[in-house]
Amino acid sequence: xxxxxxxxxxxxxxxxxxxxxxxxxxxxxxxxxxxxxxxxxxxxxxxxxxxxxxxxxxxxxxxxxxxxxxxxxxxxxxxxxxxxxxxxxxxxxxxxxxxxxxxxxxxxxxxxxxxxxxxxxxxxxxxxxxxxxxxxxxxxxxxxxxxxxxxxxxxxxxxxxxxxxxxxxxxxxxxxxxxxxxxxxxxxxxxxxxxxxxxxxxxxxxxxxxxxxxxxxxxxxxxxxxxxxxxxxxxxxxxxxxxxxxxxxxxxxxxxxxxxxxxxxxxxxxxxxxxxxxxxxxxxxxxxxxxxxxxxxxxxxxxxxxxxxxxxxxxxxxxxxxxxxxxxxxxxxxxxxxxxxxxxxxxxxxxxxxxxxxx
Amino acid sequence: xxxxxxxxxxxxxxxxxxxxxxxxxxxxxxxxxxxxxxxxxxxxxxxxxxxxxxxxxxxxxxxxxxxxxxxxxxxxxxxxxxxxxxxxxxxxxxxxxxxxxxxxxxxxxxxxxxxxxxxxxxxxxxxxxxxxxxxxxxxxxxxxxxxxxxxxxxxxxxxxxxxxxxxxxxxxxxxxxxxxxx
Numbered sequence: 001x002x003x004x005x006x007x008x009x010x011x012x013x014x015x016x017x018x019x020x021x022x023x024x025x026x027x028x029x030x031x032x033x034x035x036x037x038x039x040x041x042x043x044x045x046x047x048x049x050x051x052x053x054x055x056x057x058x059x060x061x062x063x064x065x066x067x068x069x070x071x072x073x074x075x076x077x078x079x080x081x082x083x084x085x086x087x088x089x090x091x092x093x094x095x096x097x098x099x100x101x102x103x104x105x106x107x108x109x110x111x112x113x114x115x116x117x118x119x120x121x122x123x124x125x126x127x128x129x130x131x132x133x134x135x136x137x138x139x140x141x142x143x144x145x146x147x148x149x150x151x152x153x154x155x156x157x158x159x160x161x162x163x164x165x166x167x168x169x170x171x172x173x174x175x176x177x178x179x180x181x182x183x184x185x186x187x188x189x190x191x192x193x194x195x196x197x198x199x200x201x202x203x204x205x206x207x208x209x210x211x212x213x214x215x216x217x218x219x220x221x222x223x224x225x226x227x228x229x230x231x232x233x234x235x236x237x238x239x240x241x242x243x244x245x246x247x248x249x250x251x252x253x254x255x256x257x258x259x260x261x262x263x264x265x266x267x268x269x270x271x272x273x274x275x276x277x278x279x280x281x282x283x284x285x286x287x288x289x290x291x292x293x294x295x296x297x298x299x300x301x302x303x304x305x306x307x308x309x310x311x312x313x314x315x316x317x318x319x320x321x322x323x324x325x326x327x328x329x330x331x332x333x334x335x336x337x338x339x340x341x342x343x344x345x346x347x348x349x350x351x352x353x354x355x356x357x358x359x
Numbered sequence: 360x361x362x363x364x365x366x367x368x369x370x371x372x373x374x375x376x377x378x379x380x381x382x383x384x385x386x387x388x389x390x391x392x393x394x395x396x397x398x399x400x401x402x403x404x405x406x407x408x409x410x411x412x413x414x415x416x417x418x419x420x421x422x423x424x425x426x427x428x429x430x431x432x433x434x435x436x437x438x439x440x441x442x443x444x445x446x447x448x449x450x451x452x453x454x455x456x457x458x459x460x461x462x463x464x465x466x467x468x469x470x471x472x473x474x475x476x477x478x479x480x481x482x483x484x485x486x487x488x489x490x491x492x493x494x495x496x497x498x499x500x501x502x503x504x505x506x507x508x509x510x511x512x513x514x515x516x517x518x519x520x521x522x523x524x525x526x527x528x529x530x531x532x533x534x535x536x537x538x539x540x541x
Contacts, residue, residue, distance in 0.1 A: 054411035057437040135383075142388030148437045156442050157388055284409070284443065 002030060007343055009038045016354035020331060020347055024340055032335045034328055039358045047318040052078060052152060052285055055315060060146050062320060063356040065108060068101045069298040070356075071150040074318065076230070077307035078152045080292035082285065088232075089276040090154040095232040096269045097141065097149050098296075099262040103172070104133040105299035106255045106262075109351045110180065113252065116345045117193040122183050129175050136168050152287070154279030162270035169267050173260065181256045185249075194249040198334040198346035201246055208330040211323050212301020213258065214350050217243045217250035224297040236268050248349040287311070298323050300351050322356035390438045390451040395427055395471040399448035399489040402427070402473055406440035406449055415440060422484045424474050431457055431467040446492050479503030 008019035017038035023030040043062055047055050060071040072094055079086060086094075107130035114122035134144045140159055141147035149155050159165075184190050200210070205218035215222050223240040225233045241257040243250035291308040301323030308317040327350045334346050377383070385391075402425040407415045414433035419425045436456070440449045457467035475484040485505035493502055501512050 050411060051408065053409040053439060053443065057411035057435060057439060060437070061435075138389070139386045140388070142386055142390045142438070143436070146435070146437070148390070148439070151442070156438070284405075 005340065007347075009035070016352075018328065018352065018354045018357070020335075020343065022335060022340065022343060027339050027341070029335045029338050029340060029343065032332045034331055036328060036354065036357050039354060041359060043359045044318055044320060048314060048316065051313040052287055052315065055318065056150060056152070057148070059318070059320075060148065060150075062322070062359045063298075063353055064145060065105045065353060066101055066298045066300065066303075066356070067146045068097050068149060069296060069303055070320070071148075072098060073294050073296045073298075073303055073305045074307065075150045075152050076296070077292040077294045077305050078285065078287055078309075078315075079280075080294065081290040081307065081309050082152070082287050084153045084280050084285075086231075087154055087277045087280055088274045089158075090278050090280075091231045092269050092273050093155045093157075093159055093278070094150070095236070096159065096266055097137070097147060097155075098231070099266045099269070100133055100137050100140075102299040103259055103262045103266075104130055104137065105351075106259050107133060109255065109348075110184070110252070113345065113348055114184075114190075116348045117190065119183075119187075119189060122180075122187075122190070125175070125179055125183075129172065129180065132168050132171060136165055139165075151279065152285040153281040154277070156278075158278055159270070159273065162273050165270060166267065169263050169270075172263050176256070176259055176263070184252050184256060191249070193342075193345060194252055194349075195247060197248045197342050198338060198349055199245070199247045200330060200334050202244075204333050205246065205330070208333060209326050210301070210330045210350075211326055212297070212299075213251055213254045214327050214330065215301065216241060217254045218246035219244045222302075224295050224302050228295060230296060232269055233265075236265055236272075238265070248345055251349045287315075291317075300324055300353060300356075301327060320359055322353070322359065324351070324353040324357045328352045328357055385453045387453065389453045390436045390441075392452045392454045392456045393429055393431075393434065393440075393469065394450050394452055395429065395469065396448045396450075397427070397471045397473045399446045399491065400427060400471070400473050400486075401446055401448075401488055401492065402486045403445065405443050405445060409439040409443045411435065411437065411439070422475065424472050425486060427469075427471040427473065429469040429471075431469075446489055448489075476503065478505035478508050480508040481505060483507070 002023055002025050004021060004023055006019060006021050009017035019035040019038070021033045021035065023032070043058060047058055050058055056071050056074060059074045060067045062070040107126055111123045111126035111130065114126060137147060138144050141149050141157060149157060200214070200218045202219040205215050205220050210218070211222065219242060221240060221242045223238070224230070225238045226240050229238070239261055241254050241261070243254050287309045289309055289311040291306070294305045296303050303323055304321040306317065306319035307315055310316040331347045331350060335343055338346060402417060404417060407417060412433045412435050414430050416428045417425060418428065436451065438451050441451050473486055476487045477484055479500060483505045497509070501509065504512060
């Protein structure tokens with residue numbers, strides 16, 4: 001006899017409210033309905049009532065994990081409208097912060113994923129590693145989250161001595177290569193809980209328009225850093241990783257390889273940090289009439305911003321489309337035919353960020 | 360056997376949890392307690408303008424003082440007030456911020472009073488500019504002028520540079536013009 005099982009909104013797997021309502025036939029899931037909107041904050045509307053400086057602080061709070069991406073994308077949109085050219089040093093510092101943030105986001109996800117499959121010792125290992133990334137971010141920006149690095153036309157803080165962060169990167173590469181990646185890809189427990197679980201074919205990935213690591217794990221080679229290079233990505237060179245299988249295992253592998261690529265990007269950016277000013281403008285910015293659309297690659301995929309200005313103190317419109325907004329509905333095709341017990345790791349495998357989605 | 364080895368190895372190692380006295384270093388960029396220096400503040404209002412959660416506000420007692428107010432319950436420690444302050448009157452120290460009980464009421468509130476001074480020329484009460492903002496372009500006497508009198512003094516200087524003193528009519532001479540602003 002079929003029955004309906006609600007997972008959430010108070011979640012056993014994530015500390016954020018969203019609901020997956022599944023129809024089950026015995027142990028096997030027949031269909032699923034995803035519901036979001038339990039923590040709506042109306043940031044897009046509030047953004048129209050704050051001036052151009054205040055909005056950056058507000059936009060930074062769209063997401064608790066990838067906060068820098070949002071503030072950075074908004075600043076890039078404002079810079080496009082005002083025709084401000086970003087100083088090269090500022091572009092490199094933004095790239096370093098963005099990649100450190102990606103590392104911390106992917107490590108957070110790897111830890112939560114390990115916990116979801118009951119692998120607590122791996123969770124501890126991953127979170128110890130993540131702590132090193134958080135310490136680096138704190139040393140550079142002064143905060144573990146909400147770094148407050150971006151302003152329109154540049155960055156607020158410098159990286160005075162880039163070489164002091166290189167030992168941390170060596171340690172990250174070592175632990176990722178020796179502990180985290182082998183455990184996820186070779187440990188029988190981890191393989192049994194991830195391989196063949198929650199598949200999303202290439203056709204389904206196109207149909208559900210998924211982005212980021214979820215799309216790359218289903219064989220779609222899309223990455224804004226490669227397709228439309230921004231900041232320093234064009235100069236540093238960028239390699240994207242694609243897996244064809246489309247299951248949870250493929251998503252783990254894609255994120256693991258991306259972490260190593262992020263470490264490489266941070267190392268190269270730190271070593272080739274150009275000299276120059278941090279900001280292109282001084283004082284409070286004035287943004288002329290105009291509009292801009294900007295895409296950046298957030299840790300979870302493509303973030304899209306539309307910003308319109310009517311020349312006043314406040315933006316006329318800030319439209320935000322976050323990667324989780326398109327990735328979360330794709331849980332519906334992933335769980336069909338899967339055991340109920342795998343629901344938790346399948347929905348965690350898209351790395352859903354409810355804070356972004358509900359913004 | 361492997362487990363026994365791990366247990367023995369861990370027995371010989373110090374604790375992985377830090378002792379309370381073993382504090383991690385605080386980065387120099389850490390945004391902690393907010394400090395306001397009334398001596399440098401010109402009450403221009405930039406900090407209140409850029410403060411997204413509206414934690415900073417100004418009140419005034421006309422003719423006597425302007426007060427800078429800060430409420431920690433609303434502060435998000437973004438550091439924009441420090442970044443944008445033209446006279447560096449605000450700084451976010453590496454010290455731990457004060458008590459923040461809740462956003463509704465009983466957290467830490469700071470008040471910093473900027474006393475108004477009478478203008479040495481016209482007597483109008485005004486916010487004195489800090490020494491660092493005055494620079495060397497004003498004489499000792501002119502440093503006590505209110506903004507209106509400074510504007511008058513600047514235009515008088517400009518005028519005397521263009522019109523030599525001997526050809527100027529008595530009415531245009533700054534010394535004879537009296538205490539008016541225009």
